[in-house]
Amino acid sequence: MIDPAIGARAVKQGLLVAKSYYFLYFAAIGCFAPFLNIYLKQKGLTGAQIGWLSSIAPLIALTTNPIWGSVADRWRIHRQVLALCSFVAGITALLFLPFEAFWLFMVLTSIIALFRSPITPIVDSAAIAMVKQTGDSYGRQRIWGTISFIVVSLGLGQILTGRAMTPIFWLYAGFLGIGCTALSFFLPVERVEKQVRLRSGISNLLGQRGYLSFLVATILLGMGTACYVGFLGLYIQSLGGTAQQVGLAWTANALLEIPIMFFGKQWFARYSPQRVILAAMCVYALVWLLIGLSQTPFVAIVCVLGMGVCFGTFWIGAVDYVSSVAPPGLGATAQTLFGAAISGLGWSLGSVAAGYLWDTVSPHAVFFFAAFAAMLAALVFGIGSRSHPN
Numbered sequence: 001m002i003d004p005a006i007g008a009r010a011v012k013q014g015l016l017v018a019k020s021y022y023f024l025y026f027a028a029i030g031c032f033a034p035f036l037n038i039y040l041k042q043k044g045l046t047g048a049q050i051g052w053l054s055s056i057a058p059l060i061a062l063t064t065n066p067i068w069g070s071v072a073d074r075w076r077i078h079r080q081v082l083a084l085c086s087f088v089a090g091i092t093a094l095l096f097l098p099f100e101a102f103w104l105f106m107v108l109t110s111i112i113a114l115f116r117s118p119i120t121p122i123v124d125s126a127a128i129a130m131v132k133q134t135g136d137s138y139g140r141q142r143i144w145g146t147i148s149f150i151v152v153s154l155g156l157g158q159i160l161t162g163r164a165m166t167p168i169f170w171l172y173a174g175f176l177g178i179g180c181t182a183l184s185f186f187l188p189v190e191r192v193e194k195q196v197r198l199r200s201g202i203s204n205l206l207g208q209r210g211y212l213s214f215l216v217a218t219i220l221l222g223m224g225t226a227c228y229v230g231f232l233g234l235y236i237q238s239l240g241g242t243a244q245q246v247g248l249a250w251t252a253n254a255l256l257e258i259p260i261m262f263f264g265k266q267w268f269a270r271y272s273p274q275r276v277i278l279a280a281m282c283v284y285a286l287v288w289l290l291i292g293l294s295q296t297p298f299v300a301i302v303c304v305l306g307m308g309v310c311f312g313t314f315w316i317g318a319v320d321y322v323s324s325v326a327p328p329g330l331g332a333t334a335q336t337l338f339g340a341a342i343s344g345l346g347w348s349l350g351s352v353a354a355g356y357l358w359d360t361v362s363p364h365a366v367f368f369f370a371a372f373a374a375m376l377a378a379l380v381f382g383i384g385s386r387s388h389p390n
Contacts, residue, residue, distance in 0.1 A: 011130050014188035018127045019144045021183045025119065026145030028090065028175035030152030031168045034250040038233050038243065039165040043100050047234075051355015053105055054230045055348040057113030062344025066337050068118035069125075076189060082122050083184035089116035090177020093169045117343060119180075121335035126187050128323045137265035139316050146257045146312075153254075157247010211325050213384020214277070215341045218318070220377035221281060222346020224288060224370035227354040231366050232291075232304070238363045241297035249297075252304045253311075260312025268316065273324065274385040276317030278378055284310045285374035292367030 037050050045053070068085070072078045092111045099105070127141045156168065232253075233246040241249075260267075268276050287306035294300035318338065326334035350373065357365045 008134070011133055011188065014186075015127070015130050015134065015136065015141060017183055017186045017188075018123060018130065018141050021123055021180055021187065022142055022145035023148045024175045024179040024183065025086075025123070027148040027152045028172045028180070030149040030250070031156060031171040031175065032093070033229060034153050034233055034246055035156065035160065035165055035168050035243075037230060038237070038246065039096075039168070040105065041234060042165065043105075045102060045105075046355075047231075047358035048355040049102055050230065050234075051351045051353070051358070053102070053109055054226060054351035054355075056106055057109040058117075058226075058344045058347035058351070060110050061113045061117035062340045062348065064114055064117065066340055069121055069335065069337070072118075072122060078122055078126065078189045079185050079187060082119065082187065083181050085115040085119050086180040086184055087177050089119070090173045090175070090180065093172045093177075096169050097166060116176075117339060121339045123187065124319055125323075125335050126189060128319065130188060138319060139261035139264040139312070142315070143258060143261035146254050146261055146308075150251050150254045150258075153250035154247050157244045157250070160247070161242050161244040210274075210385055213381055214318075214321065215337065217277075217281070217377040217381035217384070218338060218342040219346035219349075220373050220380060221284065221314075222342035222344070223350030223353065224284060224373035224377070225342065226347040226350030227357075227366045227370035227373075228288060228291075228307075230351055231354055231358060231363070234358070235291075235363050235366070236297050236300060239294065239297045239300060241300075245297045245301065249301045249304050252301050253307045256305055256308030257312040258308070260309060260316070264312060264316040268313075273317045273321035274381075276313055277321060278382050278385070280310050280314035280317060281374055281378035281381065283313070285371045285378065288367050288374060289371040292364045292371065 037054075040050055040053065068081060072081045089112050092108060092115070095108050096105070099108075124138075124142075128138055130136075131138050131141065152171075156171075160167070232249060236246050236249050283306065287303060287310055290303040290306070291300055294303055319335070322334045322338045350370070353369060354366045357369055
């Protein structure tokens with residue numbers, strides 16, 4: 001829990017910091033994620049190159065993400081780690097502007113992934129510790145990130161139609177490199193009564209077979225997510241869409257996430273986190289299948305609306321589940337292991353597969369593959385959670 005000595009008022013102020021951080025962080029993501037691959041395509045990169053570009057960086061995150069969380073937990077330096085990661089991940093984006101070489105883009109995306117990957121797990125861990133003390137819900141903190149993502153992605157889609165993509169880098173650097181860095185120093189940190197035993201705690205965590213099945217399932221889901229995030233914008237354009245419609249698609253992506261994040265605690269209270277996660281994985285598979293079957297930008301955008309339901313439901317269930325199985329004082333470590341699984345290995349494998357499917361089969365095949373990965377994830381987690389309930 002957060003140190004009781006700081007008082008209830010200070011905890012509420014801490015939640016305001018968390019809300020603000022989510023708002024600025026996902027505003028940065030709203031600048032970057034929907035439009036970066038379109039920018040790279042304009043620079044002459046192929047689908048396979050974009051896939052490799054999206055895959056190498058998560059592999060770096062896979063190995064370093066748990067280390068970041070472990071260092072923060074072991075020495076209680078969450079604020080310092082968060083500030084460093086926010087600053088470097090944000091400012092590095094500006095170096096995309098003067099270069100056009102593929103290998104330089106690879107270096108830059110690797111640096112961004114190295115420093116950006118532990119950010120949300122650390123903030124999530126702090127937010128969960130605070131809402132446990134106040135009785136509030138995690139989703140009502142995270143919802144501010146959804147709102148900012150919608151506003152920014154929709155607004156930029158309108159602005160960038162027919163224009164250069166360079167503003168995305170300046171806005172991303174400002175939101176993350178400056179705004180989030182400043183907020184990092186004010187985020188309350190979880191307090192533990194005794195020194196964290198890092199090695200035994202991690203062994204305890206990984207020794208839970210239900211948790212291991214969860215990690216394997218999130219790797220598979222990460223493969224599908226990489227296909228979706230990396231190629232949605234290009235897919236909309238391949239169907240004849242514009243940059244404005246790309247922005248609209250990413251707005252639709254997050255729209256239904258708002259009620260899920262706001263009311264999720266009440267709606268899902270009667271269900272275990274495992275059941276919530278399993279349901280979300282099944283819906284992911286259905287939505288990606290429908291997107292892959294789409295023949296026009298309008299139909300694809302309508303199908304994308306379902307992604308808000310998938311992500312909001314899955315994230316609430318997953319963060320709650322990881323928090324419940326984490327040993328005392330290892331909340332950030334457990335969350336970063338989860339982040340490494342879905343955004344590291346899974347994302348890397350999915351990006352490579354998607355790039356080659358895009359170039360050699362068809363844009364539709366990318367989303368069929370994503371749907372298959374999500375169904376396989378549901379199967380693995382369903383069997384694992386039933387055989388080894390936590």
